[in-house]
Amino acid sequence: MYVQREIQKDLENTLFTKNKITVLYGPRQAGKTTLSKNIIEKSGLKTLSINADQYKFIDILSSRDLNKLQGLVSGYDLLFIDEGQRVPEIGINLKILHDEIPGLKILVTGSSSFLLSNRISEVLTGRKRVFTLTPFSIRELSKTATPFELQDKLNERLVFGSYPELFGVESLQNMKEYLNDITSSYLYKDILELETIRYPHKIRDLLRLLAYQVGSQVNISELSKNLKLNSETIERYLFLLEQSFIIFKLSAFSTNPRKEVSKSDKYFFFDNGIRNMLIDDLRMISERNDTGQLWENFIISEKYKNLLNSNDFETKQFFWRNYNGTEIDYIEKDGDDLKAYEIKYNKTKKTAPLSWRNAYGNNFVTINKDNFLEFLT
Numbered sequence: 003m004y005v006q007r008e009i010q011k012d013l014e015n016t017l018f019t020k021n022k023i024t025v026l027y028g029p030r031q032a033g034k035t036t037l038s039k040n041i042i043e044k045s046g047l048k049t050l051s052i053n054a055d056q057y058k059f060i061d062i063l064s065s066r067d068l069n070k071l072q073g074l075v076s077g078y079d080l081l082f083i084d085e086g087q088r089v090p091e092i093g094i095n096l097k098i099l100h101d102e103i104p105g106l107k108i109l110v111t112g113s114s115s116f117l118l119s120n121r122i123s124e125v126l127t128g129r130k131r132v133f134t135l136t137p138f139s140i141r142e143l144s145k146t147a148t149p150f151e152l153q154d155k156l157n158e159r160l161v162f163g164s165y166p167e168l169f170g171v172e173s174l175q176n177m178k179e180y181l182n183d184i185t186s187s188y189l190y191k192d193i194l195e196l197e198t199i200r201y202p203h204k205i206r207d208l209l210r211l212l213a214y215q216v217g218s219q220v221n222i223s224e225l226s227k228n229l230k231l232n233s234e235t236i237e238r239y240l241f242l243l244e245q246s247f248i249i250f251k252l253s254a255f256s257t258n259p260r261k262e263v264s265k266s267d268k269y270f271f272f273d274n275g276i277r278n279m280l281i282d283d284l285r286m287i288s289e290r291n292d293t294g295q296l297w298e299n300f301i302i303s304e305k306y307k308n309l310l311n312s313n314d315f316e317t318k319q320f321f322w323r324n325y326n327g328t329e330i331d332y333i334e335k336d337g338d339d340l341k342a343y344e345i346k347y348n349k350t351k352k353t354a355p356l357s358w359r360n361a362y363g364n365n366f367v368t369i370n371k372d373n374f375l376e377f378l379t
Contacts (some may be wrong), residue, residue: 005166007037008142008311009133014041016131017080017109023100023126025086026111028135029247029272030188033166034111035084037135047079047107054088064090068102071095075106086110087192093122100129113192113246136247137273138164139307144379152375157287160296163275174284181279189276193242204229206280208239212249212269213280216295217331219254219266219323240269247272250306255320255333258361263323270299270306297347301369302332304378328355330366343377344368 017024028034042049052059062070063083075081081099086092092110099106122130143164144152162168162177165184171177190205199205207229212220226233243249249269256264271277274296278284287293302319309317320333322342332343340362344352347370354366369377 004036004040005138005142005169006145007033007135008139009135009313010037010041012313013037013133014044016133017041017107018045020131021104023096023108023110023130025122025130025132026109026135027132027247028111028113029137030113030191031165031167031184032135032137032247034113034135036166038082038084038109038111041109042080042082045080048077049080049082050075050078051082052084054083054085060089063092063095066091066094066098068098071099072103075099075103078106080107080109083108083110085113087112087121091121093125096122097125097129100126133313134247134310136307136310138166138169139311140164140304140375140378141308141311144375149375153371156371160274160293160300161278161284161286163273163278165273165275168275177275178284181275181284185276185279189248190246192246201231204231205239205243208236209243209248209280213271213277216268216270216277217298218268219263220269248276250303252302252319252321252332255322255335261324261357263325266323268321270302272303272306274300274303293347297371298331298345301343301345301374301378305332305334308378322358324357326357328357330355330358332369340365342366346370 013024013026016022026034026038042051052063054060054063059074062074065071083089083092089095096108096110099108140152140159147155162181165180167180168177171180190202193199193205194202208225211225211228222233222236225236229236240249240251244251249271252268252270254263254266256262277299278296283290287296290296306319309319317334317336320335321329321331322333323329330342331345334341334343342354342358342362342365344366346352346368349370349372350368352368354364358366367377
């Protein structure tokens with residue numbers, strides 16, 4: 003099943019009509035290659051497709067030699083480099099191609115933003131446009147599935163997540179095997195290859211602790227104590243996991259640090275299936291006691307995907323909590339516009355806390371399994 007990705011039209015417009023190198027980031031298995039090939043096939047352009055795992059191309063793409071680079075792309079309209087982070091000095095070589103062969107269109111994918119961005123960010127300033135591809139979003143799935151079908155598969159999404167490959171898998175056992183393959187073969191691959199990690203098993207241990215703490219404030223000192231690592235190392239690992247599209251952070255919203263928590267973070271997973279696989283729990287919703295955590299992670303991650311897919315860097319995401327323990331799950335701030343959301347799986351009547359209303363108004367909505375489609379699509 004091919005699902006039209008939300009970023010596709012904007013990506014195509016950039017690639018074909020703008021004088022920009024088009025860079026597509028995202029986690030492994032999110033569909034970057036599939037999307038790229040679909041765009042290339044539709045374009046009808048003569049394309050040189052290079053997988054950066056193929057060593058015969060790496061020397062040329064790392065050479066800084068215009069003659070070699072011209073010889074490589076001569077006769078082609080489009081250069082497609084898959085897994086571009088594997089090419090040493092890719093940034094300066096893309097700059098040479100862009101500047102010296104102005105008619106050549108260039109599309110590059112990369113699964114590890116912290117490496118690829120470090121290699122291209124400064125040298126390609128003003129020459130690139132960056133897109134991020136995540137696992138399927140509900141908004142993307144809504145283009146090919148009816149509201150009934152999305153509701154019918156909701157519990158499956160909460161447990162197994164939304165990686166594209168899962169949508170061609172028939173049995174629950176095969177879904178489990180696929181998620182196990184991702185977490186054992188792909189999840190830490192970039193980090194372990196590209197960073198000097200003294201204790202690689204601690205990465206998985208850290209993720210397991212975060213998986214159990216979804217929806218709760220994370221205490222770095224507590225993580226440090228549990229993992230027997232210093233706080234600086236924990237913070238470095240968290241940064242790498244964020245840049246590898248495994249987790250993302252929600253910080254506390256506050257305009258009154260005397261009354262409200264202002265220096266605290268929560269971590270959520272891009273995909274529920276990855277979270278559940280890390281704690282070895284792929285039981286269905288009826289058998290679980292962590293449905294609230296799954297629901298909160300699902301809703302907040304879907305909103306984050308929507309912001310990424312829309313290239314919306316103005317809207318900021320937070321949670322809110324005061325020192326009396328009153329909390330709101332999710333806050334969105336767009337300029338002066340502030341919206342508050344309580345995230346509950348079952349339909350319950352809930353009003354904004356008085357302390358929130360007094361400070362920020364009654365801009366408050368509860369998101370449950372009955373109205374989530376309207377919220378997300």
